[in-house]
Amino acid sequence: MRQMLKLKASSALVAAAMLAFVPVAKAQELIFLSTQLRPIDEAQKVRDVILKGAPKTTYVVDEPSPFTVRMKAEVDTNTHTISLLGALHGELQPLVPMGALDPIDDVAASLKDRGIPAGLMELGKLGTVKQMYIPWMQATYVMVVNKKALPYLPAGADVHSLTYQQLAEWGKNIQDKTGQRRIGFPAGPKGLLARFLQGNLYPSYTASMVTEYRSKEAEAMWGDFKAVWAQANPNSTSYDFMQEPLMAGDVWIAWDHIARVKDALQQAPDDYLVVAPPAGPKGRAYMPVVAGLAIAKGAPDRKGAAELIAHLTKPETQVVTASEVGFFPVVSATLPADLSPGVKLLAQGVAETQSAKDAVVALLPVGLGDKGGEFNKVYMDTFQRIVLRQEPIRATLDAQADVMRGLMDATKAPCWAPDKPSEGACPVK
Amino acid sequence: MSQTRWLPYLLIAPATLFLGAIFVVPLVQTILLSFNGGAGGVFANYQRMMGDLNFGVSLRNTFLLVVTVVPLQMALAIGMGLMLQKLTHGRELVLWIWTIPLGVSDLAAGLVWFAILQNTGYFNTLLFHLGLISGPTAWLNSETPYTLFIAVVVAEIWRSTAVVLVVIVAGLQLIPKEFGEAAEIFGASPLKKFVRVTLPMLKPSLQSALILRTVLAFEVFASAYAIGGRNIPVLVGEAYVWQRENQNYSVAAAYAVLIMIISLSATWVYLRLLRENPEAQA
Numbered sequence A: 001m002r003q004m005l006k007l008k009a010s011s012a013l014v015a016a017a018m019l020a021f022v023p024v025a026k027a028q029e030l031i032f033l034s035t036q037l038r039p040i041d042e043a044q045k046v047r048d049v050i051l052k053g054a055p056k057t058t059y060v061v062d063e064p065s066p067f068t069v070r071m072k073a074e075v076d077t078n079t080h081t082i083s084l085l086g087a088l089h090g091e092l093q094p095l096v097p098m099g100a101l102d103p104i105d106d107v108a109a110s111l112k113d114r115g116i117p118a119g120l121m122e123l124g125k126l127g128t129v130k131q132m133y134i135p136w137m138q139a140t141y142v143m144v145v146n147k148k149a150l151p152y153l154p155a156g157a158d159v160h161s162l163t164y165q166q167l168a169e170w171g172k173n174i175q176d177k178t179g180q181r182r183i184g185f186p187a188g189p190k191g192l193l194a195r196f197l198q199g200n201l202y203p204s205y206t207a208s209m210v211t212e213y214r215s216k217e218a219e220a221m222w223g224d225f226k227a228v229w230a231q232a233n234p235n236s237t238s239y240d241f242m243q244e245p246l247m248a249g250d251v252w253i254a255w256d257h258i259a260r261v262k263d264a265l266q267q268a269p270d271d272y273l274v275v276a277p278p279a280g281p282k283g284r285a286y287m288p289v290v291a292g293l294a295i296a297k298g299a300p301d302r303k304g305a306a307e308l309i310a311h312l313t314k315p316e317t318q319v320v321t322a323s324e325v326g327f328f329p330v331v332s333a334t335l336p337a338d339l340s341p342g343v344k345l346l347a348q349g350v351a352e353t354q355s356a357k358d359a360v361v362a363l364l365p366v367g368l369g370d371k372g373g374e375f376n377k378v379y380m381d382t383f384q385r386i387v388l389r390q391e392p393i394r395a396t397l398d399a400q401a402d403v404m405r406g407l408m409d410a411t412k413a414p415c416w417a418p419d420k421p422s423e424g425a426c427p428v429k
Numbered sequence B: 001m002s003q004t005r006w007l008p009y010l011l012i013a014p015a016t017l018f019l020g021a022i023f024v025v026p027l028v029q030t031i032l033l034s035f036n037g038g039a040g041g042v043f044a045n046y047q048r049m050m051g052d053l054n055f056g057v058s059l060r061n062t063f064l065l066v067v068t069v070v071p072l073q074m075a076l077a078i079g080m081g082l083m084l085q086k087l088t089h090g091r092e093l094v095l096w097i098w099t100i101p102l103g104v105s106d107l108a109a110g111l112v113w114f115a116i117l118q119n120t121g122y123f124n125t126l127l128f129h130l131g132l133i134s135g136p137t138a139w140l141n142s143e144t145p146y147t148l149f150i151a152v153v154v155a156e157i158w159r160s161t162a163v164v165l166v167v168i169v170a171g172l173q174l175i176p177k178e179f180g181e182a183a184e185i186f187g188a189s190p191l192k193k194f195v196r197v198t199l200p201m202l203k204p205s206l207q208s209a210l211i212l213r214t215v216l217a218f219e220v221f222a223s224a225y226a227i228g229g230r231n232i233p234v235l236v237g238e239a240y241v242w243q244r245e246n247q248n249y250s251v252a253a254a255y256a257v258l259i260m261i262i263s264l265s266a267t268w269v270y271l272r273l274l275r276e277n278p279e280a281q282a
Helices: A001-024 A039-049 A064-077 A105-112 A118-123 A146-153 A164-180 A193-206 A216-229 A236-238 A243-249 A263-267 A304-314 A315-325 A341-354 A369-388 A393-411 B004-034 B043-051 B053-088 B092-098 B107-115 B122-129 B145-176 B177-184 B190-218 B220-232 B237-244 B251-272
Strands: A029-036 A058-061 A083-090 A134-139 A142-145 A252-255 A270-274 A285-287 A289-294 A359-361
Touching: A001 A263, A039 A058, A039 A134, A039 A315, A039 A359, A039 B122, A105 A142, A105 A304, A118 A216, A118 A289, A134 A315, A142 A146, A142 A193, A142 A341, A146 A164, A146 A270, A164 A252, A193 A216, A193 A252, A193 A285, A193 A289, A193 A369, A216 A369, A236 A243, A236 B220, A243 A263, A243 A270, A263 A270, A270 A341, A285 B237, A289 A304, A304 A315, A304 A359, A315 A341, A315 B177, A359 A393, A369 A393, B043 B053, B043 B251, B053 B092, B053 B145, B053 B237, B107 B145, B107 B220, B122 B220, B145 B190, B145 B220, B177 B190, B237 B251
Parallel strands: A029 A058, A029 A083, A285 A359
Antiparallel strands: A083 A289, A134 A289, A142 A252, A142 A270
């Protein structure tokens, strides 16, 4: 109850503070609110290095949840202070039904020569017909392997192209010989395990994220994943960022977002390999993560925001962003050879993931509106029931598929890759 | 004459209006939000809440925590209060040390105990040096639910006994010394004195302390979240997850209303059970 009150009170306070702020604010102050590049050292790099040469900007960071609350407060009170928004695809999505974003087809047209892939620009429409965000930087999820684990690889397995069964065998070898379970997943409260299930596991076994939710292949998949989890460090349910257990030596094989393993790689680049995630029967799936730049509706300085977007998507700025903070370019730009060792490892891992012969692209959900959180919940609940609580797989999949069906029908979201396009809401077979 | 009648109300009006705006308005909004089921009907959010995977578990965990922590804390606080009464020198110093946890937020307390009890924490280091364990031992993950629960109980007792202690100490000081001395003259043993004289006179303070502590105990969140994360769901934690991760504010509001109803019921029960008979007072 206190949390709810705090939420409402904070929303009211933010609105009140902004009402007080507006008369004092200089006209045309360009405020760039971002949920990415939040840690102090990264934010300083943005202010000092990445924004050099851009129009005068105030770079403000916020966590995703207060970010949404703030934009809702601005829309509800019709007081606008933020001009440019930088956030992940999934964080910009709920802003569309809120009416917080300004369509930027004109900005997109002026950036046609940058070479941003059409697939990413399509994601930037957020399920509507207008361009809602311009892709800013991209990342993906990789597997990080501590070289200490390599002697325990099963015979005949290539660490650069494993299968999930080989991963489970590898974990078992480690447990048999060292007595410790050294595989790790970010299954903590702020961890990204939901993206692993959606972007890696499901598409690798079923070539789908939604439609084949309860198919026979999905049943086999959960069986295989239970075998992998049996070799995972039981503290995985508290891991949010895998760099901490990697650096502490608790985990030797980890899956996570590249930004959440960067510190470990920067600290001791010679100790690790970054490899493509394992493959299932239908391929080696991966999910590209896209951060985008959007202009707030009613922005005080739309022109400045558009110039800032142009600056941030320049190939030179994109390369600087990659070297400084490890988020990779969306435009056609070649990375320099003198990247820091940790970022170089990441770049190699990302390239390996994206160019694998059996790679399958699984896109972020599109068209879910503000139900993105509940979509993740379906996967996490399935994981909790099947893997943590050992409930029967078939019954759980059927029950959770019903929830998924209800969600798809409520949001009327059409299917997205790797599912085949659908007419109307994405069906769950 | 009429001005003196209206004056008290006029003077408290600003504070009341302020509290009304900051407290009552969001409260009413939350209650209305929880009944805003959209297409599913008025009770849709409550149905979702009760059908949720973690609802039963979080309800059970919260009640278990309350039932374990509150009696232990009451007993501890009464003991500590009685001990304080016997002290002559250094009474203020001891009281001050015992109330230091009052200044510690529940999240900080949870993080402190997490640091002590995690695999490579101080507790394991101590046990290792004593030769009782052979390496990092897990106490706080999903495979050790009992030690995880005990850890949260310990953190809660450490953190919030001071709240109860302060109320009990104030109540003990209100008991006139004559009653205790009279009981001793009539040959009562210390235990009889405690049960027949001290406890009944402490009833109003006990009632206040119980209501205060129980309502706060039903809202246990930050210490459980810091120590156990997803492994030990509690009611407020579920409200937090529904608002923050699932982005469904209506179901979070339903949880908030449920916690409010539970707290109000507990308060009503205490008020009835520990009712003071007005004639007995005189």
